[in-house]
Amino acid sequence: MDIGSHDQLAKASEVILTNRVGVHSHIRGLGLSNEMEPRQVAQGLVGQVKARKAAGYIVKMVKEGRVTGRAVLIAGQPGTGKTALAMAIAKEMSDGAPATLMSASEIFSPEVSTAEALTQALRRSVGIRIKEETEIIEGEVVEVTIERPATTSGAKAGRLTLKTTEMETIYDLGGKMIESVIKENITAGDIITIDKATGRIAKLGRSFTRARDYDAQGAQARFIQTPDGELQKRKEVTHMVTLHDIDVINSRQQGFLALFSGDTGEIKQEVRDQINQKVSEWKEEGKADIVPGILFIDEVHMLNIECFAFLNRALEADNAPIVIMATNRGITKIRGTNELSPHGIPMDLLDRTLIIMTEPYTSAEISSILKIRCEEEDASLTESALSQLSDLAKETSLRYVMQLIMVSKVLCKRRKATEITTEDVLKSYQLFSDEKRSEDWLNQHADQYLFHHSAPEINSAA
Ligand code: ADP
Ligand code: ADP
DSSP states (O other): OOOOOHHHHHHHTTOOOOTTTGGGTTOOSOOBOTTSOBOSEETTEESOHHHHHHHHHHHHHHHTTOOSSOEEEEEOOTTSSHHHHHHHHHHHHSTTOOEEEEEGGGGOOSSSOHHHHHHHHHHHTEEEEEEEEEEEEEEEEEEEEEEOOSSSSSOOEEEEEEEOSSOEEEEEEOHHHHHHHHHTTOOTTEEEEEETTTOOEEEEEEEGGGGGGHHHHOTTOOEEOOOOSOSEEEEEEEEEEEHHHHHHHHOTTTOTTHHHHOOOOOOOHHHHHHHHHHHHHHHHTTSEEEEEOEEEEESGGGSBHHHHHHHHHHTTSTTOOEEEEEEOOOEEEOBTSSOEEETTOOHHHHTTEEEEEOOOOOHHHHHHHHHHHHHHTTOEEOHHHHHHHHHHHHHSOHHHHHHHHHHHHHHHHHTTOSEEOHHHHHHHHHHSOOHHHHHHHHHHTGGGSTTOOOOOOOOOOO
């Protein structure tokens, strides 16, 4: 079986799951010193030092291969950085290790069984770093000419002259490559590499001989030597894909395009068996590394007993990802049973789980987090707007206030100002309701709604 062409794998490794990761983009790691001590503010993380230190030890144990049945539970109130901590762990694990964020309720869907949904989530969280030899053409652009046809339907023609310190060759360009040349804005003096199999062009930098154009190029230009030797070379490239990507590429009914639509349906067990076998062969031959990432399951008490049993078994597998569960529940019923258990998690799973607690933030920590977030979003705001947002975060939630920053930035831009003021914040606050306000409002206006239930009692954290 051919697990996927070079082109498919290269494309798959470009499909990056950016959804939901956005609000955590400021987090770059756990911010620990070499002695594993957390600094108050480091790598985008603020406070929560005990939890960060514990997370640091987990990363260390996983890296040393000393954790079996890798399950972690982060317990704490909403908005205490449980997801943030999971993201930080992912960043610390390995360069490019995949991280999947999901909420437990997403496991339940009318299309696929819970076992399939969990399997997909687990396999999305295991990275395969594939090493391949590929033919490339690498050199300095001497000249590039593209003839635009008189009619829009006519095919474009193009030619590219490349040189190394030893040779110079003219190449005819196909349609796809012409697009690529235009998109990458390739001009004379650029040093480029062309992947022969895919026709993909990447700009490596500008030639040193062009350093005098520095002013015209701006500060971004990276100057490098003109390559020597042959124009055509063999080069080792690596792609990071997930086991799930490979599953999808190889599942007959779905095919490669499903990767982009995300509409993958059930994948046959035999496909997965073949892929597992192939991947372990690749590993033995030194063609691939298996890079376990993390699967983060928020609101884990929403899983039922079958899901927990399935997870428990899945954790025993070689190369299982680290499963990080999060919940804000205390002692509560395990779904699908009448049994009570801490966090609604069965004892056999809890038994092998390392538990980390997160604590509520102080006002100073909240404003420090908001400041970092504003920098990340390139939003500048007045001191009073910042303290207003911090107050709001205490009353509502951090997550809600993160949204307000985004909205305020848009409002501020619309009035062509550069700094967010308390006015902008107030307007966004009025535009979008937080959970509590909307609940209060619903309760006050209960009689106007059909089927209104008064709010059920929520299990208190014991
Ligand atoms: P939870 O998962 O506990 O509900 P989140 O991790 O979603 O909380 O936190 C809400 C927001 O605040 C997110 O955007 C998160 O990145 C940010 N955040 C939370 N804790 C920290 C922290 N200690 N340092 C920096 N940012 C944080
Ligand atoms: P169970 O299957 O009953 O839940 P395990 O066999 O998984 O328990 O035991 C839990 C851990 O304790 C394992 O790491 C096991 O090696 C260790 N262990 C259990 N019993 C003993 C024993 N009598 N002596 C030494 N180690 C033990």
